[in-house]
Amino acid sequence: MPPELDAHLLNTDPPAHTRLRRLVNSAFTKQRTEQLRQSIQTVTDQLLDQLAARGGHADIVADLAMPLSLTVISNLLGISEDNRPDFRSWTDTLLSPVPDAAVQSRKAMKEMHRFLANLIDRKHDVPGDDLLSALINEHTHQDGPRLSRAELVAMAFLLLFGGYHNSAGLISTTVLALLSHPAHLTAVRSGKLAMNQVTEEALRWNSPAMLAVRRFATQDMRIGEAAICKGERVWLAWASANRDPGQFVTPETFDPTRDTRGHLAFGHGPHYCPGASLARLENEIAVTSLVRRFPELSLVGPVSTLQWATSLRNRSLHELPVSI
Template identity: 35%
Template structure:
């Protein structure tokens, strides 16, 4: 048993610049030899980094690890700014109070009612892309407008404003792509924009999710403060499109660079739901582990004692490649009998929109492989432009031909 966090010097983390969607091999080494290791991020205090599946699930789901305890601490992070994380800095029951207000909109049953409309949107976008002609940028023509349109219609946000709120939403996922001043400016703009939409609903009721949240706030002030209403709505708008906008091109890139897997879906589109979950496991969306949990008491993780007050980062991408849980974890396999991945997180902060994202990704991939069975990259793989300075890995453009 190790109990001394000072036994070894902290490793510099992240372990290097992200290489497209390749997971750094250091994670595999750590899972085998040092599954809980000390790390030093560019900003904030030192932390433990958990790399094995069981340890990461414990950190994310065990009440002895707290997000709320990060408030007032110099939280380990990859970016210089340390703003208000809203719900992400809460623990139950405060976190549960807010989550319950929106969870009903994202149940599997509710999301299924949105599938036909999502399919209509996907069909229309691909009709437009076909008219545009080959080659076309899949990010611009399909991967961005699909989830943006769905979340706009769900929340009741004008699609015409997408350029503005997409720009401002970058503040939530930026590490170095924006300056601290730009981040504060963009967040201020996003919150002011949402506050304006809230004011409109107080003048005239609507039957969208934003209208329902305003009604809940005004009818029961104890459930939601005005600041929480604005922050929660802004977070839903940003998170409701940003992750899927990024993951959909990532998934298509993986399929086009693994043509046997693309051919498998083309031959049997019924595999798409399993493929979406396998891609969620396989694709390391984050550039590094983030949002440390603080131990509220001494906790044993494996054979290491994490002392009360110490922060722990859970490496989701590493956990999803743990060979103790997943057979041949570095292979893309659409026929896994069990796939308990944590690509959407785990515990109280498990992505509330996971069912919506799954449905959108399923519709998108199934429609693509059906409509464009000969889809290919339109440029050499090494020419593809990748985003930089973000919490997430993703393509700026994905030129395709068919």
């Protein structure tokens, strides 16, 4: 990761983190997120209309989760429709585990950095009604430097990357959870089970982000049987914590009626995901609209045949074939 894309919220601590976080929090308030409800519903309905017109089989990942997530975050940041295929290609490359992934990833990061830097320059000259323009306005007009150009680029990268793949992963795994648990699906359709409960349990049970951001030990320590030396890189596994039997009874079971408080799908503390409310809203709108629009919706083939991305960081399906 080049420094120009690495100087973002996840890799900073106070006081720099406090300054950056304050700016992002102002954009992701619950009230502002709720204002996006109608536009998310509109995009969702358009995608479902396309599914209905085509009929037969569909792929929830390619036909709903990916395009919805990419459209929502792109609209929020003011990225034109023409540039979205490139961004999708770059992010897919960054998550790829193929043997030459390092070479391809460096190329993708350079192209993404060039695109974001040029985008910020254009919005500095001709601002729009979007989040990036608002952040640039803060940078330009507040007393003292609030955001450097490098920080603006890194912030845009983080919001795009996190807002796209994680939201898409949540939608597809939530649909999978309901289709493989018919009783819960029926309860959602009848209104007996609230979609926010389903979302929280899907986040706990099959979180799209499996690991926290990398950290480095500041001293020698031992955790259980693991000896960690000062300076070593440490990965904290949210996915493991979310299935900790000390925190959740029968953690391997998908149970939307359980108390999910304490799950770590969006992190914890100062680095809690600023876009959590937006991801929840996207998921609730997309999944509720899907299962109510198509009462005969069902999986094509057994769950055991589904293929998951071989990624260290992301828990996501390659595709989710369904019959509509």
